[in-house]
Amino acid sequence: MFHRAWQLCGKWCRWSSPFIHLLTLTVVTFGVLAPLICHRLLHSYFYLRRWHLNPMSRKFLEQNQQEGQDALHYFEKMQMPNASEASSSDAFQPLLLITIITVQRQNDFHYVLQVASHFHRLLQKCGVHCQNYRMLLCNVESDPSSHQDVRLLSSLFPTVSRDRTGENPDPGLNQFEKEKQDYVFCLEQSLLVYSPEYILLVED
The missing domain is CATH 3.90.550.10 (Spore Coat Polysaccharide Biosynthesis Protein SpsA; Chain A)
Known part of the structure; x- marks a missing residue:
């Protein structure tokens, strides 16, 4: 029985075996290629948070702060009319x-x-x-x-x-x-x- 099992194992473990091909393809795909390709993708299983999340957060905050300053300058440069507090006496009814x-x-x-x-x-x-x-x-x-x-x-x-x-x-x-x-x-x-x-x- 042991000899029979050894023969069966040898049959499946030969390099020409489809099982070895599938195993090799799986290891290379999910152990090497996928981590290399997807480690920057935020929602990927292979995303490396320690490498990318902190710099991304800082970049987002800096961008948000810049957009805030741009909005501030946008309104500061506008010619401001004297708009009073909203009043229900306004006859205009907007769509x-x-x-x-x-x-x-x-x-x-x-x-x-x-x-x-x-x-x-x-x-x-x-x-x-x-x-x-x-x-x-x-x-x-x-x-x-x-x-x-x-x-x-x-x-x-x-x-x-x-x-x-x-x-x-x-x-x-x-x-x-x-x-x-x-x-x-x-x-x-x-x-x-x-x-x-x-x-x-x-x-x-």
Whole structure:
């Protein structure tokens, strides 16, 4: 029996054996070629996080910071009209109202400026076809006056604020519930101020 098993093993283990060919191909493919080719692909099984993730994160943050500075310069160079606080007395009823929900974040990245600049460029590029579109800023920062980017944009876009200054924060209120309440507030204010046919709620 041992001799028979040895003969069978020798038959399968010869270089000309299909089994050896398949085994060699598998080892070369998944042990050599795939790691060499896929080690830079973020969602690959062979992605080497220690080599690439930290530099990629730094590069992304630097790019995001640069885009924030570009958005800041974009609005600083614009001729700012004197746009007052949003008022329900406005007779204009837009077809689409883009409401940007914002809170104060890291100043260097200017997230709300990035979002607002992208939408503003799109509306400018659209021209007369988008003349019935409007933008509204919804500031849900607990202290609205501390949001510096909104102060800059308030001279260009109508703004509503959810002032919670002096309120006692609810310790049982989690982040998800707070964001849900902020969305409800901004949606209600959008309907109250403009009563548009359509509303697009976005978060910075």
